[in-house]
Amino acid sequence: MTSLTPKRPADSVTEMTQILLPGDANALGAAFGGSVMGWIDICAAVCAQRHARQTVVTASMDDLHFHAPIKVGMAVTLRARVIAAFTTSMEIGVTVHSEHPVTGERQLTTSALLTFVALDKDGKKLPVPPLVFDTEAEKAAAADASERRSERLNRKDRGARWLSLVRS
Numbered sequence: 001m002t003s004l005t006p007k008r009p010a011d012s013v014t015e016m017t018q019i020l021l022p023g024d025a026n027a028l029g030a031a032f033g034g035s036v037m038g039w040i041d042i043c044a045a046v047c048a049q050r051h052a053r054q055t056v057v058t059a060s061m062d063d064l065h066f067h068a069p070i071k072v073g074m075a076v077t078l079r080a081r082v083i084a085a086f087t088t089s090m091e092i093g094v095t096v097h098s099e100h101p102v103t104g105e106r107q108l109t110t111s112a113l114l115t116f117v118a119l120d121k122d123g124k125k126l127p128v129p130p131l132v133f134d135t136e137a138e139k140a141a142a143a144d145a146s147e148r149r150s151e152r153l154n155r156k157d158r159g160a161r162w163l164s165l166v167r168s
């Protein structure tokens with residue numbers, strides 16, 4: 001049985017560091033987007049699991065923006081934080097920064113929002129602990145996330161229209 005004692009977003013912040021190697025690059029010597037998305041998914045999943053202390057699955061990834069390319073040889077740092085906890089789902093925000101190995105210059109390259117759902121071993125959805133906020137900024141970000149949740153679920157419903165076109 002998982003504890004549903006409220007937790008602070010700071011308690012599950014997750015960081016992950018990579019080096020961009022040629023196998024993860026495109027023809028321009030910059031990061032292949034799919035590799036970065038895979039790292040984002042892992043970093044965010046660990047963060048969600050730390051918050052829920054349950055196995056989680058990715059329900060959606062959106063607001064994904066590639067702000068700047070990451071060149072081969074750069075260090076890549078990902079940071080994930082719980083923005084909001086709903087009933088069985090959590091919205092996680094992720095930022096990705098590149099770091100030049102010699103100059104140390106850092107740049108925001110990618111950001112994304114992901115929603116994870118906590119499941120038990122039989123695939124049954126499980127409640128997740130609520131968040132307790134230390135700052136007004138955290139509270140405001142969670143309120144934004146509630147709006148995004150509604151819009152996201154609406155978009156999912158409306159997706160039926162374009163899905164049928166693509167599938168046909």
Ligand SMILES: CC(C)(COP(=O)(O)OP(=O)(O)OC[C@H]1O[C@@H](n2cnc3c(N)ncnc32)[C@H](O)[C@@H]1OP(=O)(O)O)[C@@H](O)C(=O)NCCC(=O)NCCS
Nearest residue numbers: 056057058059060086087088089090115117125152153156
């Ligand atoms: C994600 C999944 C568990 C949702 O199950 P479901 O029965 O369709 O979902 P429900 O309508 O009961 O909603 C359950 C929760 O998921 C959320 N949710 C469902 N679809 C969502 C979506 N596309 N985006 C964001 N949140 C979503 C709901 O808001 C709800 O959250 P809440 O309990 O906090 O209010 C299910 O669709 C699934 O297993 N998908 C495959 C997951 C997967 O394989 N991921 C990739 C590998 S990890």
